[in-house]
Amino acid sequence: MDALIVEPSPTYQRILSRMLESYDFKLTFVDSAIAGLRQLKLQRFQIICVAMYLPDLTGIEFCRLVRQQNAKVPIFIVTSETEPTLLSSALTAGATDIIRKDDLPRLEESLHALIPLGPFRYNISGKALYLEDSLTVAKATDAKLKRLGLQMDHAFSIAQAMQLLGDNKYELIMTDIVLQDNETGIDFIRDLRADSRFAQTPILAVTSLESINRRIQALQSGANDYISKPVLDEELFARINNLISSTRLIEQLTRERQRLLELATKDHLTGLYNRHFLTELAKRRFADANRQQTALSVLVIDIDHFKQINDQHGHQVGDKVLKRIAAMLQTLCGAEDQYVARFGGEEFVVLLTGYDLQRASELAGQLCQSLHQLQPEGIATSASIGVATLAAGQEEYFDEVFARADKALYLAKQQGRNRAIAL
Template identity: 75%
Template sequence: MRALIIEPSPTYQRILSRMLESYDFDITFVDTATAGFRAMSAHHFQFICVAMYLADLTGIEFCQQVRADDQAKHLPIFIVTSESNPELLSSALAAGATDIIRKDDLPRLEEALHSLIPLGPFRYNISGKALYLEDSLTVAKATDAKLKRLGLSMDHAFSIKQALELLQHNKYDLIMTDIVLQDNETGIDFIQQLRSEPRFLQTPILAVTSLESINRRILALQSGANDYISKPVLDEELFARINNLISANRLVDQLTRERQRLLELATKDHLTGLYNRHFMGEVAKRRFAEARKQELPLSLLVIDIDHFKQVNDQHGHHIGDKVLKRIAEALRQQFAEHDCIARFGGEEFVILLHQQDLAMATDKAYQLCQLLYQLQPEGITTSVSIGVTSLSSAHEEFFDEVFARADKALYQAKQNGRNQVVTV
C-alpha cells in the first residue's frame, strides 16, 4: 500500500513516518502541493496526509483539486493542522477532506487508519515488554502467547506485591491488569497505586474486565487506566488496543523529546551549552522582579576572555571553540544551579548571581579570575577581565541598566591592563 505525505516540516515528516511504520506503507514524502500532484500522476496512492499550509496551496485547495478528479473522489485525505478555527475546519471537510487531524492529537490518525486497513497481526510492528497482573496461570500463558505474536515479551505477576517487585527492577512499555484478583485485591487498587507514583504516570495501562461489569470499567478508567478490554478477549481487539496504547505513548515520548530539543535550541548556546542572551534576558526579568519584591541582593558578572582574537589567529577557530567550551565548563562547575550563566556572544559571558550582594560577587569574581588564568585550556594560557555590579536597592532598575554598568566596569578592566576585576 502506498501513502503520500505532503508536509513541509521535517519534524512532522519523521513523526508521521514512524507512526506509519507498522502499517507496511510505501511512503512518499513531498513538501508542496505541486510535488504532490506530480507524485499522484506517477503512482496510485491508498492514503494521503496533507498539511493545512503549504508553500503553493492550502490543504483545502489541494483537496478541492483532488476531488475534481472522478477517480480520486473516494481517496482518503487527512489534513494535519494546528488550527482550531471551526469555520476553517468546516471548509476543509466541505472541500472533501476525509478528516481533520490536529497536530496535538496525532494518535487520532492511527485510529482512522484502522478503518482503512484489514485487521491482522501482520500489520503490527511492536517491540517491547509488558507486565500482566493476573491470578490465573492459564489465562496468563494464553496472553503471553498472543503478545509474542505482536513482538512483546511478558512478565506475569499473581499479586499486586509481586507486580510491584517486578516494577522495581524492570521497565515496561505496557501494564495489563485483571480487575478481579485473589485475596480481596483488585486491579483498581493496583492502578491507583501506580498512578500515585510520578514514574508511572505515563505508562500505558490496559484493564481487563468482565463483559457485564460496566461500573468496574468506568472505575478503572477513572482510576487511571488508559483503556479496557472485556472478557472473553478477542485477539484482534487485543492487538488493536495494545498497538494503539504503545504507539500513542511512544509518539508522546517522541514529541516530548522533540519539544525539549526545540526548547534547548531556543534557550541554549549551540557551542557551549550555556544559556543564550535571549534566555538570560527572560530569566533576568523574573529575578529582578523577585529581588525587588522580597528585597533580596542580586549581582551581575560580565566576563570577557582577554586577547581571544589572538587565540583564533594563532591556533585556528577549531581550537578557539575548544577553549570557549572548556571555559564554559569551568564556569558551570563554579556556580550554583540557581545562578544563571549565559554566553552573550563571541568570548563574552554573563552570570546572574542569585541572592549575592556586591561584596560576595566581587570575591567570586577574583576567585574566578585566578582560576581561569590557571586553567590553560588546550595548553593555552588565557586570562579574563570581569566587570561586577549589583542591583540597586535605592531605586528601581532593569536588566539593561545593570548590564550596561557591569559592561562599563569590564571596559575599565580592559583599559587597566586586563586579567583583573573592576567593581562598580
Template identity: 85%
Template sequence: MHALIVEPSPTYQRILSRMLQSYDFQLSFVDSATAGFRALTQQRFQMICVAMYLPDLTGIDFCQHVRQRDSEVPIFIVTSETDPELLSSALTAGASDIIRKDDLPRLEESLHALIPLGPFRYNISGKALYLEDSLTVAKATDAKLKRLGLQMDHAFSIQQALQLLDNHMYELIMTDIVLQDNETGIEFIQQLRADHRFAQTPILAVTSLESVNRRIQALQSGANDYISKPVLDEELFARINNLISATRLVEQLTRERQRLLELATKDHLTGLYNRHFLTELAKRRFVDANRQRSALATLVLDVDHFKQINDQYGHQTGDRVLKRIASALQAQCSEDEYIARFGGEEFVVLLTGCTLNAASEKARQLCKTLQQLQPEGISTSVSIGVTCLSATQDEYFDEVFARADKALYQAKQQGRNQVVTLAP
C-alpha cells in the same frame, strides 16, 4: 512491500534495517544516488529513505529527480542538519518528511501515517506486564502479544507485579479486574498511578464483568482503556497499538517541548543561558532582592583580545575556546549562580545572595582559573567588572549591569586580565 535505502554509511544502513524489519519490508540498500536511480528503474518501491549527503548528489537533488517521475512514493531524508533553510529546501524538493538522526523514531510515526499497513502489522516493540491469576489466560495472551512484537512478563499477584516493575521497564501494563485472594485490578491501578514512575505508562484493564460501573471505576482509577473477555485478537491488537502509539506521541511532544525550551533559553554554541533568558530571569531576581533587601551581585566578563584569537587561529578555533571557557565557568559556579553568554565573547554571572566582597573574591578566582585554562593550547585571560545591588534603594538589572559594564571597561583600560569592583 519494497523499501529503498540510499545511505552510504553501513552503520545507519543497519540501524534503518532494524527499524523497518517489523514492517515486513523487503529492503534494498545502495550507497549512492546513481545506484539508487538504477534500482528505481528495476523495481517499484513503496518507500524511499535517503541520506542528505551522498557521494555523487545531495538527498535534495535525489528527491527532485525521483519526483519528476513519481509524485506519490514517500521519501524520507535522514540528516543531522538543523539549518531551517536547507530543511525547507528538502521539503520543497518533494521530501515527505525530514528525519533527524538524533530522532529516528519519528520515521516509524511517519510510516504509520503514510504507508497503509495490514490489520496485524503494527510497529510495536518492547515489554508488557500482565497481572492475571489464570495461567491459561496468561499463556494465550503471551502468544498474542508475541505477534505484535511485545515480550510479556506475567504476575499472579499485585506483589509479584510490583516486584517486576521495580526491575524492568514496560511499554504496557495489563491487569485483570478480578484477582485471587480478594485483590482487584482497581487496587493495582491505583497503586501504579500513585507512583510517579508509572504516571505515563499506558494501562489496559481486562474484565469479564458486564458491570458498566466497574469499567468506569477502572477508568477513574487511572486505566487508559479497557477490553472485555473473551478478548478478540483484532480488538486487542488495535487497543494496544493505540495506547502505545499515543504514549510515544506524548513522549515525542515532551522531547520537542524540551528542545524548543532549550532553543529559547540556551546559547547554541556554549549551552549557557542566552541574553534574553538571563534578562528575564534577572528582572524577577531583582524584584525579589529589592523586596527582601537581600544581596545580589553581577559580574560582567570579557575575553581579552578575542578578535586576535579569531584572526590568528580562525573562527572555529575561537568557538572552541569560548566553549571551553563556558565549561570552566559552569564548573566554578553553583546552581543558584546564573551564567549567560551575553554576546560575542562577553559573559554575565548573576550571584544571588552574594555580597560585594564575596563577589569580588569570586571574580578573582574566575580570573585566575581562566588564565590557567589554556583552551586549545592558547593563552587566554579575562577582564571582569563587579558590582552589586544597593542595600538602601531599589535598583534593577539594567542600571546594575551598566555599572558592572563600566567596571569592566576600567579593567580593560588598566591593562586587562584583572578585576575592577564598583560599589553602588
C-alpha cells in the same frame, strides 16, 4: 510499498535497510540526488529517506526539487547536523521530519504514525506485565503478545507485580479486575497511579462482560482502556497498539517540546543560556529583587585576546576553547539562582541572585584565577570581568546594572586585563 533511500554511505544504507524492511518496504538505493530524481520519474514511492549531504546536491535542495513534483510523499532528511537555522531550512523546503543520526528510532515512531498496519503487523517491541491469577489465561495471553513483538512477565499477586515493576521497565501493564485473596485490579491501578514512576505507563484493564460498574471504576482509578472477556485477538492487538503508540507519541512530543525549548533558550555551541533568555529572565529577577529588597549582581566576562586564538589556531580550536570555558563557568556558577549565558562571541554574563558587591567580587576573582589556570586545548587564556550590583534602596533594572558591569569590564581591560573590577 516502496521506499527510496538517497544515501551515499553504505553503513547508513544498511541501517535504514534493516529498519524499513521490517515494515515490508521494497527498497531502492541511490547515492546521489540526480540518481534519486531520475528514479522518481520511473517509479512511485511511499516514502523517501535522504541524507543531508550528497555528492551533487544537499538534502534540502533535493527535497525542494521533489516538492515541485510531489507535494505529499513523506520525506525524511537523515543528518547529524544540529544547527537550528539549517534544520529550519530543511523543514521550509518541505521535509516531513528531520531524523538525527543519533536518534534513528524516531524514524520508526514517524512510520507508526504514517503507515496503517494490519492486525499482525503492529511491530511493537518491549515488555508487558500482566497481573492475572489464572496461569492458563496468562499463558494464552503471552502467546498472543509474542505475535505483537511484546515479551510478557506474569504476576499472580499485586506484591509480585510491584516487585517486577521495581526490576523492569514495561511498555504496557495489563491487569485482571478480579483477583485472588480479596485483591482487585482496581487496587493495583490505584497503587500504580499513586507512584510517579508509573504515572505515564499505559494500563489496560481486563474485565468481564457483566461488570459494567467495574469497568467504570477501573477507568476512574486511572486505567487508560479496558477490554472485556472473552478477549478477541484483533481487538486486543488494536487496543494495545493504540495505547503504546499514543504513549510513544506523547513521549516524542515531549522530547520535541524539550528540544524546541532548548533551541529557544540555549546557545547551540556551549549549551549555556543564550542572550535572549537571560535578558528576559533578568527582567523578572530584577523586579523580584526590587520588590523584596534583596541583593542581585551581574558579572560581564570577556575572554582576553580571543581573536588571536582564532587567528593562530583556527575557529574550530577557538570553539573548543569556548566550550571548555563555558563548562568551567557552569561548574563554578551553576548553583541554584545563578545563571550563566553566552552573550555573543567570547562574552559571557552571569546573573547572581542573593549576591552583594563583595560576594560577587570574590567570585569574579575566583573565576579570573580559574580561567588563567584552565589552559583549554593547551592554550593560555585569561579573562577580564566587570562586576556591578543592584544599588541598595534604589530601584534599578538589568540594563542599568549591566551597563555599570560593562563599564567595569572596560576598566579591567584598560588596567591590563586578567582581572575583575567592580563598580
